[in-house]
Each structure stands twice: as structure tokens, then as C-alpha cells.
Amino acid sequence: MKQKVLIVLALVALALTLVVTRSTHNAQAQDGGWMGTGRAGGQNDIQQSDEGTFVLNGHEWRSKKAFVDSGARCSTKFVDEIEASEIDNALARFQKERGSSAEDERPGGSVTVSVYWHVINRGSGISNGDIPQSQIDSQINVLNNAFSSATGGFNTPFRFVLAGVTRTTNSTWFTMGSGSSAEAQAKAALRVGGANTLNIYSASPGGGLLGWATFPWWYAGDPQDDGVVLLYSSVPGGTASPYNLGDTATHEIGHWLGLYHTFQGGCSTNNDYVSDTARERSPAFGCPSGRNTCSQSGLDPIENFMDYSDDACMYKFTAGQSARMDSLSLQYRGL
Ligand SMILES: [Ca+2]
Ligand SMILES: [Ca+2]
């Protein structure tokens, strides 16, 4: 009898130890967040299993998770917490002057963005990056469906109109990487318009990169760098499966209008500075419905355009994201 009691007590003690260890672990991981390009994800990534070799644009990773962890999914530069909080303070001041209630936001479809598309290729034909007008037109349709809530989510103020297409054959520019001199040269030669003009460059960046963008508040410091670079085969009908329905452009333009990734600050209080997107510890890949990497309420926003899920999985911007894009595009782009 006495022995039985001792065994029960020992089991209770063991259970308590496990609970304490677990909550300490969670608390430590709480502040972190996924820091972007080149860094491995957090411990809770084990919630998504690896699924075998992944190939994109001639590059091979041992898994789709390895691809996501490499930073190739989106190489938009990471905004650290110091810069993010400065931007947020300036935004709060701007919104206070403007009036920050929902009625002060511009209605769906009321802001037209002119788009100049620069096709950079290494010769003629789609396989050399010389994508046809029809693919550019479908990409613009995908953008308008995404930003107008035709696919789900919130009807943002933004609509996109193609204002011009340029075509350039240059094999060095074709493989430009993020921050490369080839990128700087291509943009210096091709960029048109001001802060409110969206310049998109389609090319075949090295390392299997899908794309990157510049944030609105960077325009004043480096106007020539402003814009979005896309892997040419990520447009609708391209070969970059499962990222070939055009939502790389949607995602990058979300950055161009001021949005962070949904996993920007991990499970921290600020996380992505948008109140109606649930906190998320690290990028999702594939379409992991029910994923829940932060203990705070709400499942991970895997269906949001600002996560890393497959194109077929993402279909929405939220009201909070729309409000943020509305303010930041007005504040820094005069859109
Ligand atoms: Ca959020
Ligand atoms: Ca949660």
C-alpha cells in the first residue's frame, strides 16, 4: 500500500516537472520570431513535416521547408524591431492627423496604381523569360482579384492598371540577385515614374529566388531601387509550381504597400503590427490547415497573402492589413 502511494507521488512529480519544463520552453520561444532570410525556423517548425526533395527554377532543396528556411521564398529585406517601431510611431502620428476611424479609410477600389512591367529576358521565348503579354495581363487580373476580395478577404482600396511594358534582353540582368549590381543597373536603366508608380521587373534571379520588394518608407532614401522583382515563371501559367498562380506578385506588392510577413515578429505582442492577423511563430509552407504555432488565440494565418503558403492556399488580406496599406501608401507614396 505504502509502495503504491510512493509510485503515485513519483508520477505526479514527474508530470509536474514536464509541465514546468514545457511552459519555460514556450516562454523563451515567445519573444523570438522568424528573422527572415537565411535563418533557420524556430523549434515549433516540427509541427510541419518535411516532405521530400523540392525543385524550383532548376534549384533543388532537400525539402520545401529547406527552401523556405533558405529565404528564397521571398528575399525582401527583414525590418528589425527598432525600424518597425519607428515606422509604427510615425504611422500613428500620421493616422492621428488624418483621422484614424474606419470611415477615414478609402473605400474599396478607390486608389488606382499604375504598373510598368519590365520583362528582362536572355532571348526570345517563354523559357528565356520573354513572357507573353497574355501572362502579364493575367497577372494584373490576379492582382485585382486579390486586392478586391474577389478571392476572399477584405476589399482593399487598391486596383492595378498596366501602363506600359518594356522588353530587354540582357543575360546579366536576367539573373540579377537581390542587392546585386545587376539589379541596380537594370533599375537605373528601366525604372519610370515616382513613389506612386509600381515598377515590376520579371527576371530569373539566382538561387531559385521567387521575388522581393521595397517598403514604402525606403523610397525617399533610394528612389531608384523602388519596386518589385519577380521570378518570370511565378506569373499565372508559369512553371514555378506551386508558386505559379500569380500570388508571388500579390505578396510582394503587399510589401510594396507596407505590409510585413504574418510571421514578422513571431508570437510577440506586436507581431506583424496588424491586429486581425493571428500571431505566427514561423513561415508556413504547403497548406497546413489547422497550424497553430503561437499559444495566443487564433490559428496561424496560412491563407493570408503575406504568409509563405502555396499560391493555391493563400487568398486573403484582412481589414487590418488593408487599413495599414491604405495609410502607409498615402503617407510615403502619395497614392
Ligand atoms: Ca497580427
Ligand atoms: Ca494561435
Ligand SMILES: [Zn+2]
Ligand atoms: Zn515576403
